[in-house]
Amino acid sequence: MEQMNSIVYVVDDDEGVRAALENLLESAGFEVQVFSSTSNFRAHERAETPSCLILDVRLKGESGLAFQEWALENRITIPIIFMTGYGDVEMSVQAMKGGAVNFLAKPFREQDMLEAVTEALTIDEARLKTRRLSEALRKMFSTLTPRERDIARLVAAGHINRVTAEKLGLTEMTVKIYRGRVMKKLSARSKAELVKKVRALCPDEESQ
Known part of the structure; x- marks a missing residue:
């Protein structure tokens, strides 16, 4: 499924994982931007377009779950797909309660990741559409x-x-x-x- 007007962000401190995900997603037609840490991702100015974030749970420095908490506190609404090689039930429950759209344990099937990304982008596209309609309506109401x-x-x-x-x-x-x-x-x-x-x-x- 080609998503040329959407962006998939990947945050993982493993260069090999970043490269593999970038190749997989680009081969499926997605635009991809990769980062080695959540701090680098935070500093990046995101485009106003449907997007999602593939985020490793265990990162050097700030963990993926800690970033999720920060995003919730600051009303950052990008859909998150968590991935981990060390996941457990408690961790996945915490991630899903925080609003994650999916939680994939490494190694995951490529098709599972592509389906998770498609779902996340669909969710974000609907969110942006609703917000834009609301903004347009507020302008008319004014x-x-x-x-x-x-x-x-x-x-x-x-x-x-x-x-x-x-x-x-x-x-x-x-x-x-x-x-x-x-x-x-x-x-x-x-x-x-x-x-x-x-x-x-x-x-x-x-x-x-």
């Missing part, structure tokens, strides 16, 4: 006037036009006009889509 935002929130809360009009001291016709403007600005093709978009930005609106 174009609403204060009155339009009031209308949007009340509609999202499930109020019919008559109730919305009463709450805001407007006529039903005026509410309909405002709602039409809101739907246009938020690119909502129906009331249901409008409600979904507003609740995605303002999840507490449903209970109002």
